[in-house]
Amino acid sequence: MSSAFFTREKDELVPAPHARGPWSPDMLHGRLLGGLAARAIEEHHAEPGLRFARLTVDLFRNSPLLPVTVETVLIRDGRRIRVADATISTAQGVIGRAGAVLLREGEHPEGERAIVTPAWDEPAPDGPPVTGTGWTPPFDLWRLTPWGEPGPARVWMRERYPLVDDEPLTPIVRLALAADFASPLSNAQPDGLRFINADYTMTLARPLEGELIGVEGTGHVGAGGVATGQVTMHDTAGPLGFCVVTAVANAVALGGR
Template identity: 35%
Template sequence: MGDGFGTVSTTAFFIEDGDRFVPTEAAGGYWRPNTLGGRFVGGLLGLGLERAYGASDLVPARLCVDLIKMAPKAPLQVATQIIRQGRRLLLAEAQLIADGDVVARANCLYLRETENPDSPTPQSPSWRVPSPHDLLPQPDRGHWEIRPIPADRREAHDTPRRRLAGEGDAPSSAANPPVLGPLSPFEARQAWVRETRPLVEGQAHTPFTRVALAADFASPMAHSSLGSIDYVNTDFTVYMHRLPATEWLGFDMVRHHALAGVAVGECWLHDEMGPVGTINVAAVAQRQA
């Protein structure tokens, strides 16, 4: 199928060649020419970890990706190792290597499934927003399909997300171009996201690789003004109590705080069945090269 509204592209982000992953043109980064976007880095690291250690009774409860440097748009390798393995947990690490140089790393904490206590702790409610199938498609942005949740249909938060005077106003002439498209204002920023391309040619997404590939989206969600993105994230950490059961992932932007060019952000992660976990990101002010 083509790249129109609501369709899936057959062009993958990488082609697997022996023990190397060769980027295609679709995997280009935003910040600098001939580099990879952070989400493609996360996707490859997640794929390597899942191939080595994924198991049906292990929940990847935490995935932390460190974006050590901008990964080149060049053949890449993934090396993995176990840090700690016990009866109830497995902690593993992956490194993304370009020409012998480690450009990113990740660690994943797997927890073995068991049973909830007899006296369960009350669970936080799911968000109450429209299904992605009830929202209008947006133009394909090449990497994913985004369906923003309109401000008048969003869920009201118990803690209002206040904004400072002038925050979110029209960007200055020095601002970077936006990457999100027509999302809602900061105080009502929620969206459904769906992958429209395979990560690796000939291989279908798994629930874990969907999250690993999409989690970097939390940075522009949390750190974008209404008309620009002026922070580049240095990491992202995903906490999950379960893997997603649907291809649509819901991002609910909860917090952004910044001072002296250093920012942190948080999004809650959902699928069509309910809550999945949270994503936290750290970022620094950045001008596009």
């Protein structure tokens, strides 16, 4: 059997058992929807020199482990900007959507910047990833800071399985999968995660280099059961972008959106 999260059968993508998320054993993991959306938009609308600069993924409906379809549409195609959307559906209806902005590469302005995001001082991991108890992440994860403690939170991540069949993971698909981790990293408390994210928006200045992705939680604001969190995304070459999530309080451990 394939180790991929999804197997293509005609026009549908059939999830494997390990495509489930942490909230319920029969619930499709939301992070995979972002990966599928990025994959489809890249396949149909990307081209050399036209780079993903933003990807917004709306996760507004939970889904069981049902076959998935992804449709894309070109919204705008200009000389320097291209905008495309993706809709993710199952037999139960639409379960998510995504919007991407792709920008044309060009000459970068010289000179100093008033604000610069520094590279973090975390070397690439050289030990085994964490295994945890209960739901085990279907990706490699190295915790660099205590879970839910005050201050910036840091992890290294690396995908372990293909997304669809035996297709190699592209840099943007790897980032789209990792970006969903902005929610647990920015919203976690020492005794666990009490928020479930409704979306995430990733902004990128450059493509990913290699397979390792560093995620650094740098902010959380919450009130009245609603929260927003932010992270900086790194690779071994330095920072490459940011991700912001919105989340709703999830007092019941296995509650839904």
